[in-house]
Amino acid sequence: RTHAHIWEGENAAYVNALRMGAFGPHLGMALTKGSVKSYEIWERGRKKANSQTRGIIALNPINLVLKPGESYSLQWNLFVHNGNEDFRRQLLERGSVIASCPKYIYEKGETIKMEVHSTRPLKKYSAQMNGVPVAVTPNKDSYIVKVPAGQAGKVRIDFFYDDGKQTHADLLIIDNEKELIRKRVDFIRTHQQMTDPKDPRFGAYMVYDNEGDSIYPNNTPNCNPVDRDEGAERVGMGVLLAKQYRLTKDKLLKTSLLNYAHFLREKLQTKDYVTYSSVDQTNRNRGYNYIWVADFYFQMYQATGNKLYAVHGYQTLQSMFRQFGYGFYAIGIPVQLGLQSLKKADMTKEYKKLLSDFVKTGDVFIKNGLNYPAHEVNYEQSIVAPAIQFLAQLYLVTKDNKYLDEVKRQMPVVEAFNGFQPSYHLNEVGIRHWDGHWFGKREMFGDTFPHYWSSITGAVYYYYALCTGDKSYMERAQNVVRNNLCLFFEDGRASCAYMYPYKINGIKAQFYDPYANDQDWALVYYLLVNHGI
Known part of the structure; x- marks a missing residue:
């Protein structure tokens, strides 16, 4: 029941085990003699608690060969601490750096x-x-x-x-952060959009297999086809391109986006806005779908001024509330964007109704407090962070202090998922350990550092800075989204997960998964933190 933040920093290696819930006391381990070069994860898999446990963490000493009569020692201290600052202090007191x-x-x-x-x-x-x-x-x-x-x-x-x-x-x-995003957007437009008019997925943004150098049409056996389909998390590509179009007004992007918008409305949604993950409209009527598709529509309204997109965004959220009520901890609920769009479109009645829906949702989140309901994983960063992200936006809209008070109460819980190790893979990156299996080509369980959903914590820090004026959280937000840029490459390709440990279940890891799948949400949040959209 801890978030074990591991630093395999040779002679300065440590483990900072923060209790889930962020209530102390916590546990620390400081290496005092010898060296740790990496760690492995043991006992992970479909038959080993699936996504619910991280497995056994094994620290690896340096490689060495002992000659007859030689010896080598590893020594460490275990100690109680009261949080990150106290942990740092005690590390230094024990002679570490x-x-x-x-x-x-x-x-x-x-x-x-x-x-x-x-x-x-x-x-x-x-x-x-x-x-x-x-x-x-x-x-x-x-x-x-x-x-x-x-x-x-x-x-x-x-x-x-x-x-x-x-x-x-x-x-x-x-080379350049702005150029990295441009290359990625161009790659999606030219390589990952279904362009075959005979395919029912025409216009969709699809999973890309970097090894096969082609779109993956989801036509081979895999662990979970719904995590490789033409909807759901892949909608992040559409949201990214819509944001980039808002910034650049690139006509080629607009053509691509209009095709995508038509695909979403005509192929993934019914007339009354029930939103599926695939064109057969049988797979996964998930609450998440509605939030992401509505986000896309509102971005398109902001980009084009076409009121129909504001209508689609509103109706998509209404369909979600009708089906799932007010207690779903959806990732990325577009509170400010949605309300701003309706106000700008002179949809006063719809504005009042959506604000009422958001207030009802906020009331549920406050009532639940730290008793987060289980979702697809029992307890994860992407249950806690969306709640705070939502409540912070609701405070910015209403200025009602009850929302900010709850944000402040829950902030330590989401911060506990993040470590401060000196690595772009780990620093301010939330612990996640199952996404590589469900969304990747290698289908490997184990620590994914970074995984793009860690960027929602960047959004939390961003909104918290806006709520409180604390600039340190804006800096932390930038570190979160910047470190996720490692999932994107200079040729425009991307990876859905980096498998960080040295080995997982005895199999060599430390690789970027070959699938470009759902990672573009990291760039969506990068643009939020750095451009406010």
């Missing part, structure tokens, strides 16, 4: 900075970036490395200290 960076993904030409904190003077310190020596500047209680960000790619900064000890930070350099 803590590496950190202001951010973990850089554009070419920026200056990379890593700081190593210690409460004692370190001996014989030095650093290397990808094996090349770099300068270290001692500072009060810390040691600083600054180096220009060169060519795009992974960067590892190793810090050496105390006669043979070391730790490191993992960073990523990209």
Whole structure:
């Protein structure tokens, strides 16, 4: 019942186990002798509690061969702590060091900075970036490395200290964030939209198999076909392209989006806006579908001014409330966007009705408080974060302090999912450990760092900063969505999950899954945090 934040930082390795619910005391483990290079996950699978447990976590020491008469020791301290700051303090008291960076993904030409904190003077310190020596500047209680960000790619900064000890930070350099998004959007438009007019999915944005270099038509045996279909989470591609069109007014994007909008309304929805995940209208009438399709329609209204899209967005949400009531913790309910769109479209009656629906939903979320209902997984970051995201938006609309009070009460619960390890895979990335199986080609259970839904916590931090004026949360929001950029590549391709552990059930991991599936929601939230749309 803890969120185990693991840092396989060699001699400075640790585990920070925060209780689910964020109520202390918590448990910490600090390595005091020896080195940990990675970790594995054991006992995961359909017969091992499915998505509900993370499995057994096994820390791996460094590779070594002991000659006759030689020995090697691993030592660690287990200790109680009261939260992240207390955990950091106790780590340093036990003689460890803590590496950190202001951010973990850089554009070419920026200056990379890593700081190593210690409460004692370190001996014989030095650093290397990808094996090349770099300068270290001692500072009060810390040691600083600054180096220009060169060519795009992974960067590892190793810090050496105390006669043979070391730790490191993992960073990523990209060419340009804006260009990365443009390339991804162009790839979706040119490679992932169904263009065969004879196919009933014509106009849909589809899963892409990077190994096969083609759209995956969902026509081979797999663990869960509904997670590879032409609707549901794939709607994120449409929302992304609609947002990009709002920013660029690219005519090619508009043509693609009009085809997609027609596909959604005519193929995935009935006349009364029942919303399915597939064109046969038999699979998965999920509450999530309505939120994402409504989000797309409202984005299209903002992009085009066509009132019909505001009507579609409103009617889609009304259909959801009729079928699922007011207690569904849907991801990404478009509170502000929906109400702003109806107001702009002079739909006063519909505005009042939707606001009333949102207030009823907010009342349920407040009544439930920290007693979150189980969804497709019993307890996960994407149950807690959507509740706070919704309530924060409702406060911004109504200015009723009861919503902000509840947001403040629940914030520590969502923050507990996130760690502060010095890696773009882990820093401010919520713990998730099942998505690679359900949505990926390899169908592998295990830690997915990052998984794109971690970006909803970025939205939570963004709205919290707007509610309170606390700029530190805006910075954290930017780190969340920026670290998720590693799921997108310079040629416009993408991956739905990075399998982070060294091995899972004895099988080598540490890879990006070949399917581009549902990860584009990460860019949807990147644009929210960085452009406010």
